[in-house]
Amino acid sequence: MPERELARTAEPRKVSKATEPLPRDILTPDDYRELLDQLYLARYFDVRLTKEKKRGRLRGTLYSSHNQEAILVGSLYALRSTDWISPIHRDMPAFFLKDIKNGWDSKDRLGMSIEEVCSQVWGRVDSPGRARDNWSHIGSKKKRIIHSTSMLAGTIPVAAGVVYADRLDGGDNVVVTYNGEGSTAQGAFHEGVNFAAVHKLPVVTVIENNQWAFGTPAHLGCPTEDVADRAKGYGIPGLVADGQDVLDVFDKVSEAVEYARSGKGPSIVECKTFRSYGHGDHDDDRAVKYRPQDEVEVGRSRDPIAEMKKVMIAEGLLTQKEADKHPAEYKGAGEVTDHDFPERVVEFLSRGVDFALKSPLPDASEARRWVFKEEDQ
Amino acid sequence: MPERELARTAEPRKVSKATEPLPRDILTPDDYRELLDQLYLARYFDVRLTKEKKRGRLRGTLYSSHNQEAILVGSLYALRSTDWISPIHRDMPAFFLKDIKNGWDSKDRLGMSIEEVCSQVWGRVDSPGRARDNWSHIGSKKKRIIHSTSMLAGTIPVAAGVVYADRLDGGDNVVVTYNGEGSTAQGAFHEGVNFAAVHKLPVVTVIENNQWAFGTPAHLGCPTEDVADRAKGYGIPGLVADGQDVLDVFDKVSEAVEYARSGKGPSIVECKTFRSYGHGDHDDDRAVKYRPQDEVEVGRSRDPIAEMKKVMIAEGLLTQKEADKHPAEYKGAGEVTDHDFPERVVEFLSRGVDFALKSPLPDASEARRWVFKEEDQ
């Protein structure tokens, strides 16, 4: 299995102000640039799809991860190729970001190609699930991505089972499951995390606390200030990360992953963030009414792209001029153009979109297949 | 609603060694004697039924609360008449112990009569549920006892709903739900406690940690040393009581009840105890094999009756001679006779048994009734 180590040949840079060494200390300047590009990519995915939908080229609901991109980018950067992930509705970019550090176009990386993901977005037959289930409900056994249902938190027990089997086979792979803060109220969350804790399974539960579960504020779903406190009920670590800061997410998730991989067990990493728009794009207009405007402004005031640029400028990895070249931060789909993004990003995604638009719809003859395993499989 | 206050006319006795005042400080010598009698009663219920079954007068599985009686006696003594409870399989005595401090034979107490409970044990028509469901699955809306299903932890959300409604109507009643430590792994436990915590509902969850869930030791169901730690996940108090010490249970549950009644919200009170015998009597023989003998000996070494006697002797409320008069402690059903129990206890329960044996079986004509509400109800 081709495996790219985090530490590159170049001398790792200490960027943290903390006295203790941090996981980020092994990151090189190239890693920083790569992380920034990935933030751009996740953001571009979001605004591009929104535009495609406005142009009428796309059906279905979009669950935007706008303003929450650092969580996916930072956490996935902390994983090995062979680790597993289990994304949910707001994590669409996770499918192509997984193992993307092994090369955006690497054929053997254990993440989905942009063509596959776009085919899923457009409901075309080249989607990994042949467009049988919608939006983020794709996955790949080969690429180690667990398929979710709509039922929130439902993949946590499944993820626990996956790594249980892996451990039985002598593996030391970790699984990262993603869930919104609202989903932590589900029974399956409890049963899954509890089982993982009893057996010290390498399950890292990333909680994307974007303050809202559809139209319900976090405090009506979770009784504690920090959702990470749920960890205390299981005697496992509950870390809180700044979800706007890709490096902090990387640090905390790296820590959790290391803890898991070394056999110490599961943990919860809460990443504090804020949902930029509606729950889905069908909710954009209503969200303006049920959420106080000042809360929204504060929530959006620390764009993850901007935050990363600040760090890089401070660390001398980026000039202000370079930073200003692609001013995608703080902008919604209506305010942004392709020029606000690095060419590499636009090209990569455009290739996916073009591919998807050419991929056919699945044929009706497939509709009744695979209820059960077919003989030739 | 007739309400007996805990503090009686007699001068309360300070019995605790603690510096802070304890709930038990309001208890009178009469209360102590009453508590001891109730411990005898709960124990007698257990051994008497075991004997009845051996004599062939009783069918069905018995889930013994032997050695765990202090939990029910102590916790129920901390309640008002109008509070609600929700017992499970191992809590059969709870049905008649509820509000029994209002007079064992008081007609208007909000607990079940011994006749009702025995009718249920024998599956007779005078059971509160007309013998439609078995063992502990009875209840009474009037007497404020929630009916359980077999599905463990399933009543916690129901209990939360009951007190939500009560609060809406201006009430300040509390509900105490009982669950084994194993049951805390259920999704319904999580969803129920979480909801109660979000709304600060007066739900006290008593966990009877008897170290075993059927054939599974506690550590395979719960990842923390103290099951009470589950409370931390909800930001609510998690108290640990000595389940062999009726006064400690009374103290901790009183505290939790006061906290709940004053609007501060739910809590968990873990009572550490040990299951004397098999999971049910069908499991007695196997339990000897799957549980280490020394563990069993330690677990049974602090009989709640003996512990209470010790306190009362130390406090001058009981002479050694009086204590020795009814040596029921440490004895199983095979080793005990009616003489080991106070007459009052034997008479009370015998009346229930006699009544039940005379109560007829329900008639087949009832079998298809009440699937839906009947018109005349």
Place this chain on the structure above:
Amino acid sequence: MSTAVERKTKNYLTGLKEAMYEEMESNPDLICMGEDIGLLGGAFGVTDGMQAKYGAERVIDMPISESAIVGAACGMALNGKTVMAEMQFIDFISCGFDQIVNMVATYCYRTAGEVPIPMVIRGPAGGYGGGALYHSQMNEAWFCNSPGLKVVCPSTPSDAKGLLKAALRDPNPVVFYEIKELYRKRSIEEELLDGDDALIPLGKARVGREGTDLTLVSYGNPYHLSLSAAKKLEEFGFSAEVIDLRTLVPLDEETITESLSRTNRLLVVNEAPMTCGFAGEVLARLSQAAFEHLDAPPARVTRTDTPVPWATPLESDVLPSVDDIVEAALKLCRY
């Protein structure tokens, strides 16, 4: 046909909303629970504005906890309240399943009538909208096979209003299937009655179209497909009677038997999976009760025994279409 404005016709969703408001107003013990039903007013707006009017204590924004929603609703119902529990999509009812079938459904039975549970579990259901596996289900058969629950499925705005009002006044738990594809359907808009006049009793089917050659029995969206099929069948010279069941449990067998005594041919249409679905139940009952009336094998058109897939060509294939109904009906008529 006159326009919506002239006739003040209202859609299915409005029917539901009016039912909720009228019952909230007349029954101070009615509580609403669900995810996002308060501040937001519900994913589809059935409780829109209700929290502002009746307060957050009566219109509760619940955690994402279907078991707690159903269980707590049961506790409230046991303690004097009437509860409307919303499932954001009826598909998520699976997450509160145990509480429904084992706690709620049986409460009256096991307490020998002491504790009936007045409660309505309602939510948007059904396919045809590209909702895929988890936003398209018609899982009513699970609950029809769980004694102690009434099961209702309106297919018109006035039934939506009238049946929901009746369900909210019923002392028993009702699982209420709303067809989201009908929520805003213009062609089925109707004028709606108010208050008690709007009530539609549970357990009574409706003959939506009279006919003489065969009986189409249906509910929900397939009821409208059946009406369309009936029109097409006219072109073939066959006259189809179309019955809208409205309530599945308890089933109004009489209306169907009466119809079959005249038409002698039965076709049942629904969009649930075939095996052990409610279409089969109707077939089973009527093939027995109306044996002497049947001149052709009783038939059903249902969803295939597959999940509901996403992509349009796939979804269309597995769900019943007007053509499927016409084809099956012709086979029956020409038998």
Place this chain on the structure above:
Amino acid sequence: MSTAVERKTKNYLTGLKEAMYEEMESNPDLICMGEDIGLLGGAFGVTDGMQAKYGAERVIDMPISESAIVGAACGMALNGKTVMAEMQFIDFISCGFDQIVNMVATYCYRTAGEVPIPMVIRGPAGGYGGGALYHSQMNEAWFCNSPGLKVVCPSTPSDAKGLLKAALRDPNPVVFYEIKELYRKRSIEEELLDGDDALIPLGKARVGREGTDLTLVSYGNPYHLSLSAAKKLEEFGFSAEVIDLRTLVPLDEETITESLSRTNRLLVVNEAPMTCGFAGEVLARLSQAAFEHLDAPPARVTRTDTPVPWATPLESDVLPSVDDIVEAALKLCRY
């Protein structure tokens, strides 16, 4: 009849146990999960001694978490294992319901065949033992109505063994109903084959008794009641064929149709609630497929649409009895 010792006959429970042991031995990727299945060996001993032999990692004592049991089993199955997930009583399957119908059942379908889930969910089921509402259920219809699951219910020791082995080798999820009243029933003991010879393929019904006047279709405990009824019917001069379905999904319609072509009368017997139960499904299919063969209204004898109550007179009333079957059969035969 020779004694058990001479013939080395074994009971139903032993059949299950042998199946588990043989498959554990031959398939190192087989994992067992459930409550109290390891140290204790299971509430009924199906996995007795297995943890000692195969280790606590392969025979897992799970927390009381049916959703986690099913979900984790799914994860293991997705990652290369075959899993046996025990429900302590099949009644508790309601607590893992969502994971079964939405996660497990659909996995192969929604991944276009990439991820089949080899997994058996098994547990003791059925009434007649005074188990009351929550230890008596036959809730198979829920799963028959949930596409993607096979559903199996053996009624003899050799079928218990052979079907369980086949289920454990099937690449698809199987819900496996064991009839606990048959676990230790002496009168049905049989000699058992070993290894591959013991296999009974899924999807094949068995004609348990040949007859000419009517066909009794059944499974589980009611299969034995049907055999008894058949004997009684002889006294009335009627010859009943008795079919044991063994597998409900996929259903072996052929065997039933073939039988009906000779007997022309159908009576289906099971112990699940009537409405939307599997007896109705058989009725629905056969009243359509065998319409021309049927000389009398097809009928069913099932549990009434009530929960299973506790007290014996109540339980007996709601569950099918031999007399109920005889009565219904006579009505059919004399039609």
